[in-house]
Amino acid sequence: MYRILKAELLKYGENTSVRGIPKFLKSKEIFLKLLWLLFFLFSTGFLTYMLVNLFTSYYSYPIITMSGEKGTILAIYRSPASSFDAFLRHLECILDKLKPTTDIYLVGDINVDLSKCTTQTGILLSDFSDHYPIFSFFNSTNLSSQPPGILGTRHFTTKTFDIINKILSMTKWDDVLGSENVETGQNITFPDITICNLDPFSEGEPNELSMENYLSLVKKYKTEWLNRIHSNNFPDGLKSVENIEDKVKKIFDDLLTVSGYLINLNKDRPKSEDCPNLVVDCSFFGTDWFETNDSCSTETFTRLWNANYLNCYTLQMSNINISNKNVIRGISLLLNVGPPNFINVPYQFSLTKSQARGVQVSVHSSGTPADLKRGFNVAPGTENIVEIVQTERKRIDKPHNKLGCTLKKTLESSNSTKYTQDLCVEYCEQKLSKQNSNCVSHLLNVPVEEYNTVVCGNLSYVFSLNESSIDLINEESTNNIIFSQLVAKYGLKAIFEDDDDSCADQCLVPCQEIIYDTQLTSATWPQPSVELDLFQKYFIDNECMDNVKVKSRYINYYNTIKQVGNVPLSNLTQIGESMLEIKFIMPQNCPYFLADTPAYTSDMMIGSAGGMLSLWLGITIASGVEFVEMVYLLIKRFWEDKNIQSTNEEKGTGISDRNKSKNVISTDIST
Known part of the structure; x- marks a missing residue:
């Protein structure tokens, strides 16, 4: 058997297409044998090293990002x-x-x-x-x-x-x-723009509830609740909460803010009586940078309620019919943030909310709500140029992207809203908030479907806030408010930390999305020489002087134009204190793209591996067939040899039995 296997292996080695082995076996001289042996060993070792690196690189799934x-x-x-x-x-x-x-x-x-x-x-x-x-x-x-x-x-x-x-x-x-659908080219798509006045009292203090009464009543609730905690006279369901006193203090501190006040107001606010409105003037500019004939005014913007800024205005490009199929490349806005107010409000040190003077701006994809937390501020008395860059981002899914990506186009909880990872996470957290505390948080985006849901911390939902008597503090109502706030503020955090299938894990980045990046530059505005003309066009011509408050504030401009008295130019400061200009432009001619592609595809890996095998040892697919042939012949020879041995053993057993029979017969005869 050993002799047969050795012969087959020697035959394979002498005839194989793998370089080095036949030369080693057929060479008669020692030097040549050593030469080919060294070649084979070196090539095999170096080839193994290169293949290991190749497969390591391939299975690390690297990507190339093209732009x-x-x-x-x-x-x-x-x-x-x-x-x-x-x-x-x-x-x-x-x-x-x-x-x-x-x-x-x-x-x-x-x-x-x-x-x-x-x-x-x-x-x-x-x-x-x-x-x-x-x-x-x-x-x-x-x-x-x-x-x-x-x-x-x-x-x-x-x-x-x-x-x-x-x-x-x-x-x-x-x-x-x-040629029949040439209008659908690679044109830029202008994003939606949301603008919020950073001063929620720019339109005046709401009549339904004064800030002073609200703060006074909440402070009374805070004192009452802390007294209950000290006397151990509060609901049993809250007694198991660790550090209940510190958490209750934190809840009331959150309610003693402008945001806490705003969430207690009616969401349907009356229209502003200020003149001019927040959006004073608006113009669209087309591909050739000429102003289009499309109308743009305050009515072009959609007015929305916001828990931090009360009123925001969104320019939804999908709702605007642009004439002559123009591609909008720029929008110019003239804004009026109103006079400074001196209502005494608490200062809140916050990362996601601003108490500066001016407007908060968010540039976002059409079909998605504004993300003001990631927006930017613009101060009055400035001219601002916002350069917008549109990028179409494409990602690839697992295994190249370890976190994966999703092909979802819209959110499951809101089919009318385009999918983004940030919105998905916030809507998911709002869903958990509603399930656990029956309210939604004002710190996150509120889905349109939950617009009428109670906001966590809305005290006016359970009792009137116009009364400031401590006797009106209802035990059951305040217990419910505190309990809902505890769950909304601290319970959800625990849920997110303990839940393996958290919102962040459920919400993957989209495989394809449009991203808008912005860059802001500002300059002092306006020039003193144009202030009187601004006042004439936007105040007098718009009949804003019929408003007593507006006329009183801008009386210096009015008297100067009407040549009443001698007003020093240094007193003409109100326009710079209240108005600003923002120009949104898209300087690019077409969308940029940022696309991920595999650095090593399967055909590239096969080609590289095949090239290495062929270069160093001449191994090809035919070499693999030769190896299969050798294995087949070895098995065949082994099987044939086994059959021969079995046949010989059977013949040997038959002869032995006949000899034994003859011995027995001869013994009987002799007997």
Whole structure:
């Protein structure tokens, strides 16, 4: 058996395609044997090292992030019999509709040789030989009207499409346009804009509840509750809470803030009586930077309630019908934050809320609510330029992205809201808050579906706050408020820490989303020389002087224009104290993209591994077939040898039995 196996292995070694082994076995000289042995050992060792590195890199799933501007692919066909001049006019019309502010790649069966067609600034990237589609770049619509040579009809084959895909894979593109739908190009999409006045009392103190009465009553509740804790006279359900006194103090401190006051007010606020309104003037600007004819005013903005700033205004671009299919690249806003108020309110040191003077601005994708926590502030008396950059972000899922990503387009809890990871987490936490305390937190975005749900800490929901008598403190009501606040503020935190399937784990980053980044620059505004003209246009012409409060505040401007008395220019400060200008612009010509792709794909890994094996030892697929053949022959020889041994053993047993029989017979005869 050993002899047979040795023979088969020797036969395989002498005939295998693996480099080094046949030479080692067939060489008769010691030097050559050592030479090929050293070659085989070194190549095997180095090849093993390289393969280990290759597979380690591959299974670490690295990615490459590509970035750049997106181009437009225009697919078009021209019949050989058609007029070339007519084709050029049609192409001019298409490019004019596209209003190309980005690269235009022309792919199709045009039956002309564009290498003979010129543009003033266009560049011919590639023109395939006859019977292949052209692939050209246009940066201008000024094409030559001289007809180039007309080629024969080009036929599309599998090879044709392979060439197209190979060439196009070298560029950055997503969409292919036909001449019938050229309006759907790679245009920028202007985001929604939300603006909130940082002073919630700019429109005056609400009549339904004064800040003074609210603070006074909450302080009485706080004193009463601390007395109950000291005398151990509070609900049994709260006695098991650790550090109950510190937590109750913290709850009342949160209620003794402007936010605590605002969540106790009616959400449906009356319209502002200030003149002019927060949005004084508004203009849209198109692709060519000229002002469009589309109307823009306070009515263009949607008024929304906010727990921190009371009233916010959102410009929803999806609700605006832009004329002539313009692409909006800029919006200019003139805002009025109103006069400074001197209502005594508590100062709250906070990361997510501002008590500065001016406006809070949030730039967000269309179809998503504003995230004011991640917005920025703009002060009055300034002109501000907000540069917006649109980026289409694409990610890949596991295993390359260890955290994974989701293909969800909308939120499960709100089908009308586009999916973002931050909104998903906040809506999930709001859902837990409602389940555990039957209220929603003002610290998080409130879903539209929960707009009428009670906000945690809303004391006015259970009793009137216009009364400040300590006798009106209802034990059951205050117990409910404190209990709901404890659950909302501390209970949810414990839930998130103990729950393995927390909101952060449930809400993955989207695999594809549009991101808007902003950069702000500011300058002092306005110039003193234009203040009187501003006052004339936006105060006098808008009949704001009919408002007694407004006229009293701006009386110096009014008297100066009417030439009443001699007002020093140093007294004309009210416009700079109350008004500001913000210009939102998108300087880019087309969306940027940021896309993740695998650094090593399976075909790349197979190609690299195959190249290494072939380079160092000449191992190919055929080598694997040879190995399988060797194993087959070894098993076959082993089986044949086993059968031969069994046959021989059977023959040997038969002879032995006959000999034994003869011995017995001879014994009997002798007997």
